[in-house]
Amino acid sequence: MKGSADFEKIDSDGSATLRFTGNLSLACLHDLPQRLNAVEGKIDRLDMRDVERIDTVGAWLIHRFARDHESQIEGLQPDEQNLVEQVAAAERPIELPRRPVSPFTRVLGEVGAAVATAGHTMYGLLGFLGATLIAFWNVATHPRRFRFNATVQRFEVVGVSALGIIGLMSFLIGIVIAQQGAVQLRQFGAEVYTINLVGRLTLRELGVLMTAIMVAGRSGSAFAAQIGTMKLTEEIDAMRTIGVSPMEALVVPRTLAVVLMMPLLGFYASLISILGGCLLCWISLDIPPVTFIQRIREVVPLTDLWVGLVKAPVFGLIIAISGCFQGMQVEADAEQVGHRTTVAVVQAIFLVIVLDAFFAVFFSEVGWI
Known part of the structure; x- marks a missing residue:
């Protein structure tokens, strides 16, 4: 047929x-693709001087043959050469759809990825803890590096500014503990033991634990957001450039403030919780405050107070390290600030609860029950 595409082999x-x-x-290719596929051996040149017209399909056919046989294309007009080059540039491997994965395999993969991420994060936290301890040592051996004003300001932010919300939360928790305990103990005619429940539970566990959770959500998130923003705006890089250690200037004051304020806030929260329980017992159980306080002194051992005070600075260290560590991990864009802030809060609360369980077992083994 006149005008049909054809070729001949010349040796x-x-x-x-x-x-x-x-x-x-x-429209004119007909069986040309099948005939080209039947050509074997190496073809050195493709002579296109006698080609009347070529479209995208024809250009793709020529390009594919030249690619497979390592051939050189000759005799194309400038427009035709441009078309072949565009077809070659547009060549991309097609990504085939993945085979569906079974639910068990998918869940197993997600669990494995979560475990790997948790291990990587714990490794980073331990490294950051070591860097923080080194920074404390450097500040202790060179007192002029200690930033007194920054530390005092963090005391105010972490401690004084938090008294209101922690006091309100602790007061309500004390009321809830007393109310729920009284409801259950009334079935056995032992409402008076509500005082034991409020006193021991708040001083030993809930006072410090709820304070740590509140500080993690309030101060830990603030640390991550502040340091993350400074990392994003390259202020931390500027500090290193002028010879100022970010660990000493940013991490040490925040960590010191949280570690020292946590015992005070935990003790304050415990007292307010006891006050809430006292109010509920006075109103609901007709136990006067004097009797409540006397009973607290009789049934709550001093070891419960020491347990709470021992746990508090450790919780504070975990909260400060988590917040500062996640802030230092911010990179690339502003979305990372929000993500790292969320991770800092979740991480701090999780580690605080894990450590609280560890302390419960430890103090039980040493006899501080």
Whole structure:
């Protein structure tokens, strides 16, 4: 058929050439692709001088043949050469859809990824804790590096500014503990033991634990957001450039403030919780405050107070390290600030609860029950 695409193979001087003729457009290709697929061996050149017309399909056919046979294309007009080059540039491997994964395999993979992420994070936290301890040592050996004003300001933010919300939360928790305890103990005629429940539970566990959770959500998130923003705006890089250690200037004051304020806040929260329980017992159980306080002194051992005071600075250290560590991990964009702030709060609360369980077992083993 006139105008149909065709080719002939020419062998000369040990080299093979395919000379194409006719119209290399879709309507005129006919069986040309099948005939080209049947060509074997290396073809050195593709002679396109006698081609009348070529479209995208024809250009793709020529490009694919030249690629597979390592051939050189000759004789194309400038427009035709441009078309072949565009087809070659647009060549990309097609990503086949993935085979569906079974639910068990998917869940197992997600669990494995979560475990790996948790291990990597714990490794980073331990490294950051070591860097913080080194920074404390450097400040202790070079007192002039200690930032007194920054530390005092963190005392105010972490401690004084938190008294209101921690006091309100602790007061309500004390009321809830007393109310729920009285409801259950009334069935056995032992409402008076509500005082034991309020006193021991708040001083030993809930006072410090709820304070730690509140400080993690309030101050830990603030540390991550502040340091993360400074990392994003390259202020931390500027500090290193001028010879100021970010660990000494940013992490040490925040960590010191939380570690020292946590015992005070925990003790304050415990007292307010006892006050709430006292009010509920006075109103609901007709136990006067004097009797309540006397009973507290009789049934609550001093070891319960020491247990809470021992746990508090450890919780504070975990909260400060988590917040500062996540803030230092911020990179790339502002979205990272929000993500790292959330991770800091969740991480701090999780570690605080894990450590609280550890302390409960430890103090039980040493006899501080």
